[in-house]
Amino acid sequence: MEEKNTEQNKKKVLVVDDDNNLRRVLVDKLSLSGFDTAGASNGKEGLEKALEWHPDAILLDILMPIMNGQQMLKELRADEWGKNVKVIMLTVIEDANSIAQAMEDGSLAYLIKTEQTMDEVVEKVKSMLK
Amino acid sequence: MSISTVVLVILFGLIFSSFSLIQNVWTDPQRYFSSELSVSETQFYVVYMALVLISVFVSYIIYLLLTLRTRAEIMVLDKTKSLLISLDQFTKLYEGAPVPYIILNKKGEIVESNKAALRFFGVVEKEIIDKNIFSFQPKEDSEKADKFLQYYKSNIPINKEEIRMITKSGEVKWVMLSVFEMKDLKDPTHTGLATIFDITERKQLDQAKTEFVSLASHQLRTPVSTVKWYTDMLRSGSLGELQPKQTEYIDTIYKVNEGMIDLIDLLLNISRTEIGTLKMDIKAANVIDITDNILVELSSQIQEKNININKQYNNKLKNIKSDPKLLRIVIQNLLSNAVKYAPQGGEVGIIFKDSLIEKTISVSDNGIGIPKGEQFKIFTKLFRASNTHDSQGTGLGLYLVKSIMKTIGGDISFISEENKGTTFTIKL
Numbered sequence: 001m002e003e004k005n006t007e008q009n010k011k012k013v014l015v016v017d018d019d020n021n022l023r024r025v026l027v028d029k030l031s032l033s034g035f036d037t038a039g040a041s042n043g044k045e046g047l048e049k050a051l052e053w054h055p056d057a058i059l060l061d062i063l064m065p066i067m068n069g070q071q072m073l074k075e076l077r078a079d080e081w082g083k084n085v086k087v088i089m090l091t092v093i094e095d096a097n098s099i100a101q102a103m104e105d106g107s108l109a110y111l112i113k114t115e116q117t118m119d120e121v122v123e124k125v126k127s128m129l130k
Numbered sequence: 131m132s133i134s135t136v137v138l139v140i141l142f143g144l145i146f147s148s149f150s151l152i153q154n155v156w157t158d159p160q161r162y163f164s165s166e167l168s169v170s171e172t173q174f175y176v177v178y179m180a181l182v183l184i185s186v187f188v189s190y191i192i193y194l195l196l197t198l199r200t201r202a203e204i205m206v207l208d209k210t211k212s213l214l215i216s217l218d219q220f221t222k223l224y225e226g227a228p229v230p231y232i233i234l235n236k237k238g239e240i241v242e243s244n245k246a247a248l249r250f251f252g253v254v255e256k257e258i259i260d261k262n263i264f265s266f267q268p269k270e271d272s273e274k275a276d277k278f279l280q281y282y283k284s285n286i287p288i289n290k291e292e293i294r295m296i297t298k299s300g301e302v303k304w305v306m307l308s309v310f311e312m313k314d315l316k317d318p319t320h321t322g323l324a325t326i327f328d329i330t331e332r333k334q335l336d337q338a339k340t341e342f343v344s345l346a347s348h349q350l351r352t353p354v355s356t357v358k359w360y361t362d363m364l365r366s367g368s369l370g371e372l373q374p375k376q377t378e379y380i381d382t383i384y385k386v387n388e389g390m391i392d393l394i395d396l397l398l399n400i401s402r403t404e405i406g407t408l409k410m411d412i413k414a415a416n417v418i419d420i421t422d423n424i425l426v427e428l429s430s431q432i433q434e435k436n437i438n439i440n441k442q443y444n445n446k447l448k449n450i451k452s453d454p455k456l457l458r459i460v461i462q463n464l465l466s467n468a469v470k471y472a473p474q475g476g477e478v479g480i481i482f483k484d485s486l487i488e489k490t491i492s493v494s495d496n497g498i499g500i501p502k503g504e505q506f507k508i509f510t511k512l513f514r515a516s517n518t519h520d521s522q523g524t525g526l527g528l529y530l531v532k533s534i535m536k537t538i539g540g541d542i543s544f545i546s547e548e549n550k551g552t553t554f555t556i557k558l
Contacts, residue, residue, distance in 0.1 A: 021356045025363060032368050063348050092351035093344065094398075096409045113355035114391045118362045 011129050012036045014055040016046035016072065017090070018064040022113070026059060026090075026121070033122045043067030047075055054081060057125055060107070062091040062098060070101060077106045086128050090121065138194075141187050148183050152176050233312065234322040238262045238282050241321070250326060252298040263309075263324055266295045268302055282309055282322060292329065304333040339405040343398060350394045357387045396526055399459065400511075403533035408456075410538060415454035417447040417461070417491065421480060424462045431469050438477045446484040447491075452558060456534045460542075463527040464493040464554050471497035471518070471552070479553075494553035500546040508544065517548065531556075 013035045017023040023039045030037045038053060040046035044067040050058060058076075062069040069089060076082035088109040089102045099110050109124060116124075155176050224231060230247035232240055239260050251258060251266070264282070267275040271294055281288055288309040295305050306327040313321075361384040363369055365377070372380065402408035425432070425439065432439065468478040472495040479494040500508055500515050507513045509532040512525040535542045535556060546552035 019352055019356070022352070022359065025356070025359045029359075029363060029368065092348050092355060094347065095344070095407070096411050114351050114358065114395075118359050118368075119366060 010036070011057070012038070012053065012055040013125060014038050014040065014046065014050055014053065014058045016040045016043065016049075016058060016064070016069065017061040018042055019061070022061075025118070029118045029122060030125065033126075035125070043069055043072030047072050050076060050082065050085065051079060055085065056129055057086040057088065059088050059090045059121070059125070062089060062093050062102070070098075070105060073102070073105045073107060088124060088128065090116075137190065141190065145183055145187055148180060152180050230324075230326040232263060232324040232326070234263055234282075234309070234324055236283075236321065238264055238279055238322070247326065250297065250303075250328060252301075257298070268294050268296055278307075278309075285311055287311070292333075295326070303328055303330045305329060336405065336407075339401075340407050343401045343405065343407065346401070347394075347398050350398075351391075354387055354391050354394060357383065358391065361387065393524065396524065396530060400526055400530050400533070403530065403537060408534070408537055410453045411455065412451055412453055414449050415452040415457055417450060417452075417457065417482065418443050418445070419448075420454060420458050421461055421465070421491075424458070424465050427462075428466060428469050431466075432478075435469065435472065436475045437469060437472050438475075440477055440479040442479070442481040444482040444484045447482045447489065450489060450558060453538055456538055457558075460531050460534050460556060461491065461493070463531050464556075467527065467554075468493050468495035468497070468552075470523075471495055473497055489558040490555050491558070492553055492555040494551060496551040499548040499550055499552050500544075501548050505544075505546060509542075 013030050015023050015026045015030070015037060017026065017039070018041050020041070023041065027037045027039050038049060038055070040049045042064045046058070046060065047067065060069045060073065069091070073087060073089075076085065076087070083106070087107050088111060089107045090111050090113060091098070092113050094112050102110050108128060111121065111124065156173060224244050227244060228246055230250045231244045232247050233242040235241050239262050240258050243255065243258055248255060248258065262279070264275040264279045274293060278288055278291065278293070288307060291307050293305060293307055294302050295307075296302055306329050307324065309322045309324045311321070312323040361380050364372060364380050365384060399408065421441075421443075431437075465478070465480070472478050476496050479492070481490075481492040481494075483490045483492075498515075498517050501517055504513075504515050508515075509528050511529045513529075514523055514525045532542055538558075541557045542554060543557075544552060544554045
């Protein structure tokens with residue numbers, strides 16, 4: 001079973017992804033890895049949840065209805081609290097422009113879903129919250 | 131030589147010979163004529179003959195002088211007519227051309243335009259005259275417009291620049307603008323000829339293709355990511371230990387799904403190269419690290435076939451300027467092919483060379499080789515050599531490799547002999 005440590009139990013991770021299956025498995029995996037987790041199914045919902053819940057890290061998809069990940073990131077960075085929160089883009093879009101744009105908008109990492117195992121995603125979150 | 135010149139020459143010849151004859155006859159008439167005529171009669175006939183010849187000559191000269199003006203006028207008329215025909219043809223071409231042509235003054239203001247230009251902007255002539263050509267760009271592109279105006283004023287040619295322009299109705303169109311200096315006989319000051327190609331449809335099509343690849347990328351990758359992560363959860367034991375048979379089944383699902391991910395990546399990359407959206411991102415690339423990572427990925431196949439890997443690295447290739455991601459796709463394809471086609475217990479070589487002339491990476495195997503008669507088709511899309519009997523290949527890998535090498539400005543070549551092996555060499 002997953003290793004848990006008390007420090008990590010306090011860390012909150014918000015998963016913003018419109019795909020229910022992917023969101024669920026990410027939330028499950030992060031919970032099993034000792035994080036306090038929550039999910040949101042689009043950028044608008046994600047932004048509201050983030051500003052209310054103040055997570056330590058956000059895993060953010062890009063292509064989503066209502067508000068996409070890039071827009072949510074921009075609005076988040078405009079907020080006093082949101083400008084410092086750790087954000088990892090987790091997407092299937094691989095083009096250089098999207099990556100450059102995400103980095104410019106203040107994303108700290110850009111991961112391609114098909115290239116990452118679940119453990120690698122968790123490791124990335126852990127290393128970012130160290 | 132004209133007829134009149136020929137006639138003149140003949141006449142001169144005749145007169146000259148007549149005069150010498152007349153002189154001879156005059157001095158010794160009896161030598162030339164019979165005694166039936168007296169000397170004075172003979173001299174009279176000679177003088178008469180000379181006068182006839184002189185009068186013919188003089189008449190011809192008068193004729194030439196009198197007709198000279200008429201002939202000059204006819205010539206001018208002929209030339210004027212052909213000039214008018216040329217002008218008419220030019221005007222028809224200029225006015226009827228489907229491409230907008232615009233003549234500019236030295237400030238970049240429109241002096242004249244053809245009908246296609248008026249149609250393009252949706253205006254009548256007076257609405258466009260005196261307006262600056264660079265003022266038709268949208269406000270967001272004002273920086274670009276200023277830059278091009280400065281180019282124009284400094285006599286720097288604007289060659290096939292893709293810019294946006296606004297028409298009278300407010301429609302924004304993509305155009306390919308060229309402006310070249312034009313010498314005008316009427317006005318020797320600096321003027322320019324602008325041509326505008328409407329490329330809006332092409333741009334929309336490019337955009338649609340890019341969006342299609344982006345959408346396909348999303349729609350195809352999302353389900354395989356889901357399978358990957360759910361099987362990953364089961365395999366890692368996060369949800370409890372599995373029975374050996376269950377592990378075997380889950381591992382198979384995982385492996386097949388990874389193959390699907392690779393295939394989707396391959397298809398998307400091919401689409402990107404074909405529609406020209408495969409962008410290069412040149413930075414420092416460590417070819418040795420890239421190759422070693424690929425070898426780790428291929429380790430299970432290498433071990434399964436007991437393949438000996440012969441590495442000859444050159445440390446200079448640890449830091450080269452290239453696109454690491456594209457280079458990875460190239461080396462990955464060449465290495466996985468080499469491993470796939472090498473025999474059980476065979477050998478795969480990776481040789482890096484860095485000479486003054488070129489940097490090369492060679493990947494070789496001692497496998498089945500490519501039949502000689504099929505070698506010219508090796509980089510063709512969907513080509514599979516007749517001696518490959520496995521069902522794994524797609525016939526797309528080397529096609530993609532070739533396209534990528536073209537994109538990054540390198541080259542690829544190979545030597546191969548059936549049943550002896552193949553060596554691919556890429557030049558960076």
